[in-house]
Amino acid sequence: MKVKFWEKKPVTKAPKKKKSFAREWGDAIIFAVVAASLIRWATFEAYTIPTPSMEKSLLVGDFLFVSKLHYGPRTPITPLQVPLTHQTIWGTNIPSYSDAIQLDPHRLPGFSEVQHNDVVVFNYPPEEEHPADLRTNYIKRAIGLPGDSLEVRDMQVYINGNAVNAPEGLQYKYLLVPNTQLSEKFFQDRNINLRDVIPYENGYVVDASPELAAQMAQLNFITDVILLKDLPGKADPEVFPQVPSRYEWNKDNYGPIYIPQEGATVAITPETLPFYEKIILEYDRNENAEIRDGSLFMNGTEVNEYTFKQNYYFMMGDNRHNSLDSRYWGYVPEDHVVGKAVMIWMSTNPEGTFFDRIRWSRLFKTIE
Numbered sequence: 001m002k003v004k005f006w007e008k009k010p011v012t013k014a015p016k017k018k019k020s021f022a023r024e025w026g027d028a029i030i031f032a033v034v035a036a037s038l039i040r041w042a043t044f045e046a047y048t049i050p051t052p053s054m055e056k057s058l059l060v061g062d063f064l065f066v067s068k069l070h071y072g073p074r075t076p077i078t079p080l081q082v083p084l085t086h087q088t089i090w091g092t093n094i095p096s097y098s099d100a101i102q103l104d105p106h107r108l109p110g111f112s113e114v115q116h117n118d119v120v121v122f123n124y125p126p127e128e129e130h131p132a133d134l135r136t137n138y139i140k141r142a143i144g145l146p147g148d149s150l151e152v153r154d155m156q157v158y159i160n161g162n163a164v165n166a167p168e169g170l171q172y173k174y175l176l177v178p179n180t181q182l183s184e185k186f187f188q189d190r191n192i193n194l195r196d197v198i199p200y201e202n203g204y205v206v207d208a209s210p211e212l213a214a215q216m217a218q219l220n221f222i223t224d225v226i227l228l229k230d231l232p233g234k235a236d237p238e239v240f241p242q243v244p245s246r247y248e249w250n251k252d253n254y255g256p257i258y259i260p261q262e263g264a265t266v267a268i269t270p271e272t273l274p275f276y277e278k279i280i281l282e283y284d285r286n287e288n289a290e291i292r293d294g295s296l297f298m299n300g301t302e303v304n305e306y307t308f309k310q311n312y313y314f315m316m317g318d319n320r321h322n323s324l325d326s327r328y329w330g331y332v333p334e335d336h337v338v339g340k341a342v343m344i345w346m347s348t349n350p351e352g353t354f355f356d357r358i359r360w361s362r363l364f365k366t367i368e
Contacts, residue, residue, distance in 0.1 A: 037083045042073045042108075045339065047121060047137065052196055053317035053324065054139060056209065057169030058119070060193065062362065063346040064139075066121045070340040072110030077103055077133040077335075087134055099131050104285075105335035114313060116159070117167065118142045119341040119367050122315070125283065126329045132336060139341060140325050141167060144314030146261035146334075152254040152327075155229055155320065168368075173321035174213050177203040177224040190216070194351055196322065207322050228321065240330040241274035251320070251327050260312040260331060268296045268304050275330075276306060283333040284309040310334045341367045 049062040058064070068074075078097050082089055085096035114120060120142050123135035130136075144150040148159050155172070157164040176182070182204060187197055190212060198205040205228065208216070217225040230236065230252040235244035239251060249255065258266070260279060266272060273296060280289050280296065288299045295302050312331035317323025326332065347362035 033083050040084065041068065041076075043067070043069055046345075047139070047341075049139065052193060052207065052322055053319050054119070054141070055169065055171060055193070055207065055319045055322075056191070057141075057167055057318045058139065058341075058344075058367070059347060059349075059359070059362070061348040061350050061359070062344050063348075064341050064367070065343045065345055066339040067342045068110075068339045070111050070342075071114060071337055072108045074133065074335065074338075075103070075106040075108070077105050078131040079103060081134075086137075087130055097131070097134060102131060105132070107335070114142050114145065114337065114340075116142065116145060116164075120313070120315065120332075121338040121341055122313075122332050123336040123338065125278075125332055125336055132333075135336070137338060138315075140315035140317050140323070142313050143316045144259045144326075146259055146311035146313070147264065148259045148314070149256050150254075150259060150314050151256040152252060154232070155252045157316070167318045169209070169318050171207045171209050171319045171321070172213075173205055173228040174208050175200060175203050175205055175224075175226040175228055176216060176222060177226070178221055179223050180221050188351065207319055239327050243274050246271065254327055257314070259314050260308040262308055262311045262334075265305050265307045268306050270294050278330060279308065279312070279333075280306055283312075283331075283335075313337070343367060 044065050044067055047064045047066050049058050049060055049064065052060055078099055078101070080099075080101055081097035087096060088094055089096045118141070119139065121137055121139045123132060124138045125135070127135040143157060143164070144159060149161070151158045157166075184194055187194055187206070190208075192206050192208065192212075196207050203224075213225050213227070216222050230250035232253045233248050234250055234253075235248040236250035237244045239249050239254065241247065257275070260266070260276070266276065268276070273291070273294065277291060280286055281291070286298065290297050296306065297303070311334040313334070314326045315332050316325045316327065344362050344365045344367065347359040348357055349359055352358075
């Protein structure tokens, strides 16, 4: 005879409550936003080319994938931000962030470091109305790296005394002098943007490669093709470091200039201070630095040397006479570097018709 002293009662589970339609959609949207934010932050992000500063390497209307993996993704400096936004909430002028909290910048390990001639997306350094990681995105070519000495002589770039090979899509400004009026088709057939054609006296100012300029010079209705370059010794007050009385530089004759490297120490003198003032006061985040009567003071004490806290880069556009770049506003701090442009996934021609709006030959083209 079997006697049961104790027997566990079966547990009856309550039926699981089915999520409402709204709850299911809400969970799906939250998951999608979180996943997209992580992908955008750590791997790849899509950008578009709005200006001609990189033509003809990159064209207005190109849509790019920019890799965060190459140089390593940055940790957010401004964490209080609406996901999947940059400066404003979509379709409005309402700020999408609060700068109440600002964190120190850090970068996770990447596949590589910035190399000479990489096409790089970065935050525009001089912009002061937004935090560093939310400044306007620019795209240029990394011409000079940390520790390099850069010089431009008669439009030719030299790095550490060696001439640099020009990018394939390099352009300059030329004055076309025809003996007749030129039609829009003339420029479109030669892939010259109409919006960049400027009527000037007896001709037209255009952006063109040296090869295209030579071809146009052979046409029987073109009287002359003149390269519009700056002459040595003609100071342009707009070029960095904006001291024309001391540095007679312009966009075609520039430097030599040293590109700061992390850990390197430079002498601070009245001659060198204009180059490093922005770095010391802003980019390197020195809280107790100030300039008084042309001298540098750190923690109230005058100093005559400075050691850089991060690497810096010198960026230039391939459309050399139509690019606002480091020649005008100086160095790009490493913590402003967003990523490497790696591929064009779509390209549309703003001046194209319905039938040739898409530039099919540029789809999924790698960027060099």
